[in-house]
């Protein structure tokens with residue numbers, strides 16, 4: 001996008017990829033702060049994010065961890081219940097839940113989601129993921145379908161949610177290889193009209209097609225800053241073919257210090273303490289048919305679980321985030337090393353720079 005096109009955009013939305021799982025997100029034993037996975041920590045971070053004017057909070061949905069010295073993601077808060085608790089203690093910020101298609105019935109998810117939207121008076125959103133880690137599902141006796149079928153089922157799941165949330169209650173019907181809904185009834189329907197924002201966080205062509213047809217946002221993890229342009233252009237064009245608009249968010253790991261050298265040294269400490277066992281378990285799971293992670297380096301997984309590392313001074317970080325905005329990202333899901341401190345510091349040190357550059361437009365701290 002050029003400067004003129006940027007002028008017409010709403011500005012970059014700022015979110016936090018919350019540490020609702022333990023040892024997130026760097027797969028490394030280097031932990032400068034105590035672990036933040038508990039609800040008390042998540043609440044403290046959420047309130048700081050809201051105070052700083054962040055737009056949204058986003059969790060990870062996991063059912064078991066990846067082992068290793070860090071027991072990576074070994075503890076996690078389930079994200080529907082997590083969102084309910086956070087929405088009850090916040091006032092302005094949006095909170096997402098992430099549901100795995102293979103283990104939720106869409107009518108149950110629609111009912112829970114409508115309830116969350118009422119609790120929050122319209123601040124809830126849903127990330128619907130197809131699942132990729134067989135280890136999570138094996139323990140439940142749930143089969144992970146072949147990739148294409150997995151997304152066909154995800155498309156059905158999303159169509160059912162939308163139908164239940166928008167059709168006259170008691171009238172919605174759906175018949176597919178995976179679901180049969182007869183006179184589907186969900187009351188109350190959500191506060192947000194036509195429905196709460198629907199995200200998918202897949203990357204493959206199968207995922208992008210489902211997003212283009214049915215979702216409001218795609219959440220991506222581009223392998224490099226410049227690769228962002230291809231991803232956001234592709235999703236915009238796919239959506240246009242269905243006369244739709246889809247917004248894109250990326251998930252950078254941001255680390256900034258007074259000097260670039262200090263920031264790079266901190267990054268090196270993370271890499272040098274890599275948890276190779278957890279990394280291997282994580283990579284083995286991701287290898288499953290997706291092909292979505294072929295361009296990612298091992299370092300990217302150690303630093304932020306595959307997130308794009310953005311490291312340097314505050315000015316350098318702000319400039320790179322501005323570049324991501326110009327390359328088509330409408331939002332960022334920030335991953336930090338020290339979540340609470342970095343949430344507060346980001347609000348004070350980087351948001352003003354993004355505002356000066358007219359990249360962040362609507363973020364009002366209160």
Ligand SMILES: Cc1cc2nc3c(=O)[nH]c(=O)nc-3n(C[C@H](O)[C@H](O)[C@H](O)COP(=O)(O)O)c2cc1C
Nearest residue numbers: 060061129132201202203204207219220221290292
């Ligand atoms: C920002 C982001 C968040 C994600 N959150 C989850 C999650 O919570 N649980 C999960 O199982 N997968 C999650 N994923 C993985 C994706 O749903 C998807 O499986 C992965 O990106 C591979 O894409 P593909 O299925 O299109 O090949 C996430 C991916 C991204 C980029």
